[in-house]
Amino acid sequence: MNIFAPVGRVFIAFLESTGRLARFTLKTVSHCFRPPFYFRALAGQMIEIGFYSLPVVALTTMFSGMVIALQSYSGLSTLSSEGVVASVVELTITRELGPVMAALMVAGRVGAAMAAELGTMRVTEQIDALTTLSTNPFKYLIVPRVLAGVLMLPVLVLIGDIIGIYGGWLICVYKLDFNGTNFLRNVWNFMQAIDIYSGMTKAAVFGFIVTLLGCYNGYHSRGGAEGVGAATTNAVVASSILILISNYWLTELFFAK
Amino acid sequence: MDTLYKVRMTDVHKAFGKKVVLDGVNLDVKKGESLVIIGGSGTGKSVTIKCIQGLLTPDSGSITVDGREIVGLSEREMEKINAQTGMLFQGAALFDSLNIWENVAFGLIQGKKLKRADAKEIAIEKLKQVGLSPDVAVLYPDELSGGMKKRVGLARAIASNPELIFFDEPTTGLDPIMSDVINDLIRSCVSDLGSTSITITHDMSSVRKIADTVAMLYKGKIIWHGSVKDIDDSGNPYVDQFINGRADGPIQMEIRG
Numbered sequence: 069m070n071i072f073a074p075v076g077r078v079f080i081a082f083l084e085s086t087g088r089l090a091r092f093t094l095k096t097v098s099h100c101f102r103p104p105f106y107f108r109a110l111a112g113q114m115i116e117i118g119f120y121s122l123p124v125v126a127l128t129t130m131f132s133g134m135v136i137a138l139q140s141y142s143g144l145s146t147l148s149s150e151g152v153v154a155s156v157v158e159l160t161i162t163r164e165l166g167p168v169m170a171a172l173m174v175a176g177r178v179g180a181a182m183a184a185e186l187g188t189m190r191v192t193e194q195i196d197a198l199t200t201l202s203t204n205p206f207k208y209l210i211v212p213r214v215l216a217g218v219l220m221l222p223v224l225v226l227i228g229d230i231i232g233i234y235g236g237w238l239i240c241v242y243k244l245d246f247n248g249t250n251f252l253r254n255v256w257n258f259m260q261a262i263d264i265y266s267g268m269t270k271a272a273v274f275g276f277i278v279t280l281l282g283c284y285n286g287y288h289s290r291g292g293a294e295g296v297g298a299a300t301t302n303a304v305v306a307s308s309i310l311i312l313i314s315n316y317w318l319t320e321l322f323f324a325k
Numbered sequence: 326m327d328t329l330y331k332v333r334m335t336d337v338h339k340a341f342g343k344k345v346v347l348d349g350v351n352l353d354v355k356k357g358e359s360l361v362i363i364g365g366s367g368t369g370k371s372v373t374i375k376c377i378q379g380l381l382t383p384d385s386g387s388i389t390v391d392g393r394e395i396v397g398l399s400e401r402e403m404e405k406i407n408a409q410t411g412m413l414f415q416g417a418a419l420f421d422s423l424n425i426w427e428n429v430a431f432g433l434i435q436g437k438k439l440k441r442a443d444a445k446e447i448a449i450e451k452l453k454q455v456g457l458s459p460d461v462a463v464l465y466p467d468e469l470s471g472g473m474k475k476r477v478g479l480a481r482a483i484a485s486n487p488e489l490i491f492f493d494e495p496t497t498g499l500d501p502i503m504s505d506v507i508n509d510l511i512r513s514c515v516s517d518l519g520s521t522s523i524t525i526t527h528d529m530s531s532v533r534k535i536a537d538t539v540a541m542l543y544k545g546k547i548i549w550h551g552s553v554k555d556i557d558d559s560g561n562p563y564v565d566q567f568i569n570g571r572a573d574g575p576i577q578m579e580i581r582g
Contacts, residue, residue: 106435110480193418196380200491201432202408204400208435 096214099206106208113216115258117178118223125171129228130166133235141244150246154254157236162263166228168315171274175307182213186286187296191211192234212278221275222268228275266322274311281307331356331489331521334375337386339372348545354521359522361532364542370525374491379403408436411482412458412491417474419466426462429513451480455510472503483514492524496531508534529568
């Protein structure tokens with residue numbers, strides 16, 4: 069009998085936290101559509117997520133584009149086709165690496181910050197203080213963050229796509245001695261609308277995951293500085309895993325035949 | 326409709342898991358009265374006021390504010406009731422992302438939808454009332470000392486002229502002189518507004534200064550409730566032990582290993 073007790077306890081704890089997350093998600097979504105709306109807070113979060121994440125997203129997508137160009141050339145050079153390198157860069161950046169890289173960077177930067185900020189507000193009773201000042205913490209703190217994530221991550225990915233392809237172009241032109249104009253023409257001819265909008269849809273989903281888990285872990289953090297630290301770690305680890313898992317299923321949804 | 330009582334708690338129970346915190350609390354607070362709840366750490370003082378504010382939901386029992394049942398009230402209705410209350414938190418719980426006047430004016434701007442300029446004027450007036458100069462208004466909470474934070478917290482609690490004010494251990498962590506200053510401020514602010522107040526504390530000098538009536542909470546029940554004048558000859562051994570701060574008596578500190 070004793071073997072089953074700890075297994076059962078873990079299972080029940082798992083169900084408990086899943087249920088709590090599901091309730092939190094529903095509550096957040098329903099508050100998105102009910103006034104009052106805090107546009108100042110939303111604007112602030114949009115700047116925080118969209119503008120201040122640009123450097124890290126630009127850097128990671130640029131190097132992703134560069135490494136894909138280099139790797140696909142060394143792997144596919146027997147085909148000796150400039151067009152293949154360009155199309156591989158375009159495809160991997162817009163469909164997969166752009167959204168995933170941007171989301172992982174935002175998870176590390178923004179998700180962690182949200183968990184730490186809300187966690188500190190929780191343990192110092194600032195969240196309770198909001199309620200006593202007749203301000204709903206979901207509307208004031210969580211809705212602006214989640215909406216900003218859903219709105220801004222697609223924008224970041226669009227910019228990341230351009231910079232990633234530019235990274236591929238740099239390698240092709242300056243390292244592999246391809247013709248730059250041909251590269252761009254190949255990218256343009258090969259590109260389909262679905263490459264872009266599937267990537268941006270993924271980005272919106274990832275933005276939701278990152279901000280929701282950041283807020284959830286912060287909002288439910290317990291036990292002082294240690295609790296806030298744990299909340300931050302959980303937010304980043306959980307959202308990174310969920311990004312990669314949901315990325316697979318979204319790809320399946322868009323492209324599986 | 327009961328007009329004599331501001332708050333009535335009837336047989337309120339609250340447990341966290343197996344730990345029973347409130348075990349049938351009955352407590353009436355008359356309008357305009359200053360009630361102080363005393364009791365050792367972990368006896369459920371904070372849980373009691375969190376239940377009245379709707380931050381926690383009791384497992385059973387009834388709580389009325391102005392004759393209106395608040396247990397089971399919707400979030401939105403509870404916000405309306407909270408608009409008539411104020412609270413000074415133990416750690417002041419000032420919003421560190423906002424400056425001092427924005428903190429004080431928070432409930433006026435977000436809750437009562439006042440214009441920022443008008444709210445600022447009121448905030449500075451309230452800061453004066455708690456003995457802070459207008460220069461402080463543009464500072465941030467981390468630039469203030471503990472005593473000043475408490476004053477700002479008090480100004481924020483009284484900013485919207487609430488009918489019911491809660492004070493959570495207002496003097497904890499302050500030196501004896503600053504404690505006395507805060508006690509005086511609480512007394513004067515509450516009587517200026519003609520509000521009802523509920524204070525929780527274990528500081529006996531605070532009790533004697535602030536209270537009209539005192540209620541003692543022990544093991545989740547109110548074991549004594551009477552006028553502050555009678556506290557020294559309550560005839561209750563628990564109260565005697567507590568107000569004289571003796572280690573031996575009927576109350577045994579539970580030391581958990």
